[in-house]
Amino acid sequence: MNLEENSRKLQASKAEANGDSHRISSSRFSSLLASKDRDYLLSQDGTQVPVASLVGKTIGLYFSSHWCLPGGKFTPKLISIYQKIKQMLVNKGNDDDFEIVFVSSDRDQAEFDSYFNSMPWLALPFGDPANKTLAKHFDVKGIPCLVILGPDGKTVSKHGRNLINLYQENAYPFTEAQVDLLEKQMDEEAQSLPRSKNHAGHRHELTLVSEGTGGGPFICCDCDEQGSGWAYQCLECGYEVHPKCVRAVDRGSMAES
Numbered sequence: 001m002n003l004e005e006n007s008r009k010l011q012a013s014k015a016e017a018n019g020d021s022h023r024i025s026s027s028r029f030s031s032l033l034a035s036k037d038r039d040y041l042l043s044q045d046g047t048q049v050p051v052a053s054l055v056g057k058t059i060g061l062y063f064s065s066h067w068c069l070p071g072g073k074f075t076p077k078l079i080s081i082y083q084k085i086k087q088m089l090v091n092k093g094n095d096d097d098f099e100i101v102f103v104s105s106d107r108d109q110a111e112f113d114s115y116f117n118s119m120p121w122l123a124l125p126f127g128d129p130a131n132k133t134l135a136k137h138f139d140v141k142g143i144p145c146l147v148i149l150g151p152d153g154k155t156v157s158k159h160g161r162n163l164i165n166l167y168q169e170n171a172y173p174f175t176e177a178q179v180d181l182l183e184k185q186m187d188e189e190a191q192s193l194p195r196s197k198n199h200a201g202h203r204h205e206l207t208l209v210s211e212g213t214g215g216g217p218f219i220c221c222d223c224d225e226q227g228s229g230w231a232y233q234c235l236e237c238g239y240e241v242h243p244k245c246v247r248a249v250d251r252g253s254m255a256e257s
């Protein structure tokens, strides 16, 4: 028996000692994120972080690459939200409950290095076969894509990117219950939003719409990210933005003249 096998057996028996549910989630995480000759992920400072240490946390798998244009906009946003979620958890006394793992489709090591350098979370090593098998496993059609795994390793949502765009750090922990709650809040908040607004980025007046009143899933013309539910829409040309993306301007009666 070699060393690696030894340590894996040790891990497994440790997991067993912690009870069955822990063992099951642990094996779920390792079957997704580890391989036969790697049981670790890379951290920012170059150290190896055991896959087993992710058990019990909410995990975001971030499928992206340096050459992906929408990623250029989304990655900085995700970094800032990641830091806010971490801060939120620190304030609650459980700072270690959330982690993101970068799953790269970069074309070479240099691209990977420079992209990963900008990220505060973990990554699968460049070129590791798990980068591809995970994309296949979660049926990732377009990047960037954020898949959320629950503390037990089960898939919570494949729409992490949309949830981040819609709800920022409040999306955490990305569960159905949390999304239901946020949707209700959004409906309530929308009651108090003005029916129409003037937005600095568009010359026509925008009207508040929801799925029931001509809205529906859309791409925000201001931040280029997807939205759903409530939006401000130009009824003349279809220009549509998230309510949070409106930069209100007071055009008064000027627009009429």
Ligand SMILES: [Zn+2]
Residues within 6 Å of the ligand: 220, 221, 222, 223, 224, 225, 241, 242, 245
């Ligand atoms: Zn927007």
Ligand SMILES: [Zn+2]
Residues within 6 Å of the ligand: 202, 203, 204, 234, 235, 236, 237, 238, 239
């Ligand atoms: Zn317009």
